[in-house]
Amino acid sequence: MLRTEPMAKIRVISIDASKAAVVAALHAIGAIDLRKSSLNLGDDRPADNAADLSDALIRVSGALQLLARQPVAKEGHRGAAALAREARAYAAIDETYSLGNERKSLNDDLKAVGYAERVAQLFSGSGINFSRMASDYVAYSAFETDKKGAQQFIRAAKGHKANGIEVKASRSGKKFAILVVHSKSVAVDELMKGVKANELDLTAKYLTGTCADVMRSMSARRKDDATRLRQIAERLAALSRKHYSRLFCMREMLEIELARAEASSMFKRTESTFIIEGWVQKRHVDMVLQKLSSVTNGRAYLEELHTDELAPTHTRRPKFLRPFDYLVGFYSLQRSDEIDPTWIFIISFPIFYGLMVTDVGYGIASLILATLITRRTDPDGLMYNAAKVWQLNSFAAMAFGVLSNQYFGFQLGYVPPFHFDWLQNTPELIAITVLFGVAQVILGLVIGIVNSYGHGHKKIAVARFTSILVVAFGTIAVAGAFFGAFNALIAEISGAIAVVSLLLTGVLSGSEATEITNLITHPLSYARLMGFGLGSVIIAFLIDMAFTPSLANGIPMFILFGVIFVLLHFLNMILSxxxxxxxxxxxxxxxxxxxxxxxxxxxxxxxxxxxxxxxx
Amino acid sequence: MAIDMNAAIAAIGAGVAIAGGAIGTGVAQSGIGSAGLGLIAEKKENLGIVLLFFVIPETLLIFGFVIAILVMLQAGLI
Incomplete structure (x- = not known):
């Protein structure tokens, strides 16, 4: 329970003639994590058809990107050669690509049309002709700016009139367009320094003739482009309906075949055999052997290797608890040779959450919120997994809410077994939460001792044990000497043991000795459970006291107080x-x-x- | 109504304990928060880790809270 799945490293040797069958079988059962063997033999290489399959997969995947999603019907698997051939000869893929390219160039064209329309619109009041702007002697620059920018520019340009600069400004709504006619030796950029303006490209596509000519021709062009885009969309929709399902299945089959074709790059080989190594779960070794024997007619040899390598980590848990694994992995994936703390996390996290939220109403609301998040997020993402854990934790919040009789801050007329009151039992609750901390911190230390011992760090294991003794006997000594909790003899003996343990810890491991202060402060940190729980309950109580709506104050006040009441409870709930x-x-x-x-x-x-x- | 000076001083002491913890937490969190946001801006996958680091200084506030409770218990205020 507190260990990850036991793993075994295996080596499989078989003859070349069986390679395809062995690879297909291993791929189908999905039980082995491949590793390159360290044997001093030649490397195997991917199958000859890997490049063809890769091309086919790219071709099919690209077409699927262009097609609209459709329901997919299951298909039977086809062989690698047939799939590659089918993908090459699939005429609808060529048509899809052609339509996709045309759509892209039409969209680019529409952008150019839009730009030409915008420039023509800006200069519509100036009477300029874009076709007459080619000259060997003068250059034309254009800018788009606002009123302030236009004024700044005209002022700056006045000083340069002697240099043959001519400026035309025209207005279109709040925008100003500035056309500068200047000799090619004048740097207009210098004049524009400090002026907020976008330069316009007068050589852009479709800027020919007068502004009216441009607007007219662009309107016709936009219509043509839109018509063609509609036709393309209709044709792509028809292709999607007819081919999406088949192409989707082909992609899945090609991914499978390509993975199989490339797998042999992880193998070693001799003249006529190949060698596979990898990790499998210990409980799967016999199953793998049986499967390989059956597909090779007994011509596969499997042995379990003894190695000091760190095995990969695999955990097996009921599906609804797997999000806890995700959260632990998000922190850092546990090693296969250490104690797996996930079960302790699964038990303690809901208790912590329940204590801090501790309200039946908030628990129900948080369950609804978490469920909504799980429906709108990616199942492989952090948000989804956190929300799944949150869903389970909501039940703990409801349970603690029942025990403390909290319903959106209200108390019902019952006294449940194990009842506790946040306001009346504050000292007891703080003691319980700190004791909870003591228990969990000591459990952590014990696990640390087991881990250190297991990894051969015996000195550190002993140092961890003596550091526990320091805290335990130190506490007894202080309690006896200063608070009279124990008699003087016990206090003195405990003090002596604590000092000896401290010295021993320091000698065995300096870092463990410095950790001793954490053994005192970390359990205290668990008082936050009580702090946040109490905070949430008091705020809910104050909201109820001040804003519970009552019809006695009239309907408008009832509605106003109702809105404030809901809003404040919502805020308190989110905070909790x-x-x-x-x-x-x-x-x-x-x-x-x-x-x-x-x-x-x-x-x-x-x-x-x-x-x-x-x-x- | 007569004011119990001991209780009053204890209540102020409890308030100072909480305030000290809160100020310490705030100072620490301001540094962690700004650095953390910079990290998230670079790589948003680090959100979880940043959030975790961000709440670590809240321990100071909790210590203040514990001290306040102990002071009030000692003074018979709760």
Whole structure:
């Protein structure tokens, strides 16, 4: 339970004639994470058809990008050669690409049309003719600016009139267009310094004739482009309806075949055999052997290797709890040779969240919010997985709400078993949360001792143990000497043990000795559970006291108070939820995990493919 | 109504404990927050880690809170 899945490194040797069958079988069962063998043998290379399959996959994927999504019907798997041939000869793909290219050039054309229209519109009042702007002697520059920019520019240009500069300004709504006719030796950019303006390209496509000519021809062109774009969209829609499903299945099959064709680049080879190495889950070794024996008629040899390499990490948990694995992995993936703390996280996180939110109403609302988020986010993303965990935590918030009798800050007329009141039991609650911290921090230390011992760091394991003794006996000594909790003899003996343990810790490991202060402060940090819980309850109580709507004050006041009441509870709820999640995660990752967690594990990525739309 | 000076001083002390923790947390979070936002702007995948670091100084406030509760308990205010 507190370990990741046991893994075994295996080596498979078989003859070349069986290679395709072995690769297909391994790919289909998806059980082995391939590793390149360290044997002193030649490298194998990808299958000869890998390049063809890659080309075919690119061709099909590109076409699918252009087609509209359609329902997909399952198809039977076809062989690599047939698939590559089919993709090459598929006429609808060529037509799709051709339509896609045409659509792209029409869209580019529409951009040019829009630009020409904009420039013509800006100069519409000036009477200029774009066709007459080619000259060997003078240059034409144009700018778009606002009223202030136009004034600044005209002022700046006045001083340069002697240099043969001529300026024409025309207005179109709030925009001003400036045409500058100047000798080629004059740098207009200098004049524009400090003026907010965009330069206009007078040599742009379609800027010929007068502004009216441009506007007229562009209007006709825009209409033609739009008509053709509509025709293309209709044709692509028809192609999508007819071919999308088939192409989608082809893509899945090509991805499978390409992965198989490229897999052999991870193999080693002799003259007539090939060697595969990789990690499989220990419980799958026999299954892999049976499968390989059946597809090679017994001509596959499998052995389990003994190695000091770090195995990849794989965890097996019920589906609804996997988001907790995601969160732990988001922090850092656990190593396969350390204790897996995910189950402890699964238990403690909802308790922390429940204590901090602690209201049945907020729990229900947070469940609804989390469910909405899961429906709108990517299942592989952080938001989705955090929301899934949040959903489960909402039940804990409701449970603690029932125990503390909190319903949007109101209390119902019942006393549940294990009842606690946030306002009346404050000292007890703070003690309980700190004790919870003591328990979790000590558990973290014990796990740290086991991990260190397992990794052969026996000195550190002993230092961690003695650091626990320092805190435990130090606490007894202080409690006895200063608060009279124990008699003087016990206090003195405890003090002596604490001092000896401290010295021993320092001798064994300097870093563990410096960690001792954390053993005192970290459990105190758990008091935040009580702090945030109490804060949330008090705010809810104050909202209810001040803004509970009552019909006795008239309907308008009832509505006004109702709105404020809902709004404030919503804000308090968001604050509680946010703190519940962030602080709950933080207590686990900072106070608990820091006592033992190594992380940086290697993810288990088996060679395989999850078929969705095709059948073997 | 007679004012119990001991209780009054204890209440002020509790307030100072909370305020000190809150100010310390605020100062620490301002630095972490600005650096964290810079990091998120570069790479938004770091949001979770930044959020985690951001809340770490809140421990100071919690210590202030614990001290305040202990002071008020000692003074018989709760």
């Amino acid at each position: 939820i946010f703190e519940g999640i962030v602080q709950g995660v933080r207590l686990n990752f900072v106070e608990f995990f820091s006592k033992f967690y190594l992380g940086n594990g290697i993810p288990f990525r088996p060679f395989g493919y999850k078929r969705v739309h095709t059948k073997e």
